[in-house]
Amino acid sequence: MSTKTNLIQGDVQKRIDTWIATYPADQRQSATMPALRIVQEANGGHLTTELMNEIADYLGVAPISVYEVATFYGNYNHQPVGKYQINWCNSVSCFLRGGEALREKMEQKLGVKSGEVTADGKFSIKKVECLGACGGAPMCKIDKTYYENLDETSLFRILDELE
Ligand code: FES
Incomplete structure (x- = not known):
């Protein structure tokens, strides 16, 4: 056809x-x-x-x-996304190393919850399953780049640079 x-x-x-x-x-x-x-x-x-x-x-x-x-498959989105898609690992290694609390701080900084897009359209957050970088937990993938061993300082710096 x-x-x-x-x-x-x-x-x-x-x-x-x-x-x-x-x-x-x-x-x-x-x-x-x-x-x-x-x-x-x-x-x-x-x-x-x-x-x-x-x-x-x-x-x-x-x-x-x-x-x-x-x-x-997790790589398809069914809601609008931001210019930068933050795929936040929500699996056990990242969780145990503080990933959830860090994600909540990120959500506060950006003013959105997971599944939402910032008002300026720049960022969206999506909770995803293990991205295979457990040794670098907590981590996330923004577009095609992996960011590992995150803490509040490094994560906020990354977001500020993208902004
Ligand atoms: S649990 Fe987060 S990368 Fe595997």
Whole structure:
């Protein structure tokens, strides 16, 4: 199926088609994850039901199969995000090393709770499961950069620099 949608056109469509072409013709659904990533990027960092439906339509699969992937993996956002997405590790090593209290201080500093975006659109906070850097707990990932062994001083300095 090659139905054109509002967002899947032009460069977005080309990028998805590049992924589709890497799979056998009868397995367009294999491009679900890259299609979600590309559409999420094109939509400013988050997905909507309408966009997931557009992806399903474009790939020729049932919408539920796209929803399942998009809700299973933590790298897809279902709410608006800030320019800088703070992925805050909420798992046990980080928790035991003060991660929760530090996150609360960060929320106070930024004036938002996890799942929200700051009024200026710069930061959003998302609680995530272990990011595989337990030796550097407590830690977070902001966009693609890992920040480890955080304390209030180092975390606030990082946020101030991004600001
Ligand atoms: S528990 Fe935080 S990185 Fe593993």
